[in-house]
Amino acid sequence: MKEARPMRRKDRLVSEERTREIIKNAEYGTLMTADGEGQPYGIAVSHVLEGDKIYFHCALEGRKLENIRINPKVCMSCVSNAYVDQEAYTHRYESAVAEGKAVIVVDREEKLHALRLICGKFAPGSIKDTDAYILPKMDKTGVVRMDIETLSGKVNQR
Numbered sequence: 674m675k676e677a678r679p680m681r682r683k684d685r686l687v688s689e690e691r692t693r694e695i696i697k698n699a700e701y702g703t704l705m706t707a708d709g710e711g712q713p714y715g716i717a718v719s720h721v722l723e724g725d726k727i728y729f730h731c732a733l734e735g736r737k738l739e740n741i742r743i744n745p746k747v748c749m750s751c752v753s754n755a756y757v758d759q760e761a762y763t764h765r766y767e768s769a770v771a772e773g774k775a776v777i778v779v780d781r782e783e784k785l786h787a788l789r790l791i792c793g794k795f796a797p798g799s800i801k802d803t804d805a806y807i808l809p810k811m812d813k814t815g816v817v818r819m820d821i822e823t824l825s826g827k828v829n830q831r
Contacts, residue, residue: 692826695769699751706740727819728787
């Protein structure tokens with residue numbers, strides 16, 4: 674993994690391990706892509722972290738996938754435990770940024786694995802029914818894998 678760009682607020686910098694926890698526990702991430710002309714596009718995605726990969730599901734077409742096909746360099750931002758601390762005139766938060774390359778998953782086994790992981794994160798109580806839910810929808814569902822190249826995290830909590 675490449676080293677992330679140095680953070681300005683070093684007092685808020687957290688370890689790679691803590692950064693991974695933030696990504697893992699975030700309800701969603703905001704994926705940023707850019708088209709061939711550099712026009713940025715950001716969209717919320719339901720993601721799951723596994724090792725140095727982030728998976729998310731999506732439709733089989735759309736602006737996000739068009740951009741990834743043209744320019745696979747992407748960035749994902751995750752924020753959790755955010756609230757306004759009125760007494761201190763600030764926001765409290767935990768945030769993480771992952772940069773890397775996006776790959777549209779075409780291998781059926783990897784796609785099934787990713788969808789099982791996503792279901793396990795967002796519907797852990799339904800794990801026994803996961804394949805019955807996933808398998809009929811696999812050909813209508815897209816999966817993207819983000820291969821992480823850099824990670825950085827920061828926290829502003831009391």
